[in-house]
Amino acid sequence: MMNITDIRKPSFEVSPQFIDRWSPRSFLEKEVPDEVLYSVFEASRWAPSASNLQPWRFIIARTEEDREAFYSFIVPGNLVWCKSAPVLAVVLSQTTTERGPNAWHAFDAGTAWGYLALEANRKGLITHAMGGFDKEKARDVLHLPDEYEAHAVIAIGYQGEPEALPENLREREQPSNRRLLKESLFEGVFGKNTLDDH
Incomplete structure (x- = not known):
């Protein structure tokens, strides 16, 4: 089994939950017990939300x-x-409120997904969010009301072996790294960086 910390090395100290969570593609065909599955969605329930609208x-x-x-x-x-x-x-x-459009709906839904993903990892599950789906067909199949927007399909379950994947996906079955913090964090204005090589 791979050692994730050989691939992912944080520049500053963080909880291991952030390093350990990644998006495998190999799933075991093993049911997730209700109490485990529902606890993952319970975590998403407590995500921060603009005006507490909880649009997800x-x-x-x-x-x-x-x-x-x-x-x-x-x-x-x-x-x-x-x-x-x-x-x-x-x-x-939900893209709208009683007062009109909710500019924060997607931001809040993304935060709820993040909470879900971290709790799933804590429970020994893996998750993989996919943007590769037909949104209009999903709207029709799932009977989505007009004021709702679908963002991603998430696969949830227990991790399988890379060998279970088609050959072209096996080499990708490892955690990805992240760019340096200094490439994402600016101070005062866009592009101004005060970090060294972190």
Whole structure:
């Protein structure tokens, strides 16, 4: 088994949960118990939210029939590996409020997904969010109201072996690294950096 810290080295001290979480593609065909699955979504419930509107929603597919419906809008390149995942979820958010458009809906939904991903990792699960899906077909299949926007399909389950993947995906089955902090963190104005080589 790979040692994630050989690949990912933080520049400043952070909780291991941030380094350990990554997005594998190899899933075991093993059911996730209700209490484990629901605890993952419970974590997303507590994400910060602008004006406490909590615009995010999740639609999950666990039965063969529901997963087949989800397969109809997932692109073939993702279907190759995500069909092994016991749970699929679509994360969506409400784009409007009683007062008009909610400019923060996608930001908040992304935060809820982040909370979900970290709790899933803590529970021994893996998650992989996919942007490769047909949003309009998903809207039709899932009967989404007009004021909701789908953002991603998330595969949730237990990690399998890389050898279970098609050959072209096996070499990618490892955590990715991240750019240096100084490339993302500026001070005062865009592009002004006060960090060294972190």
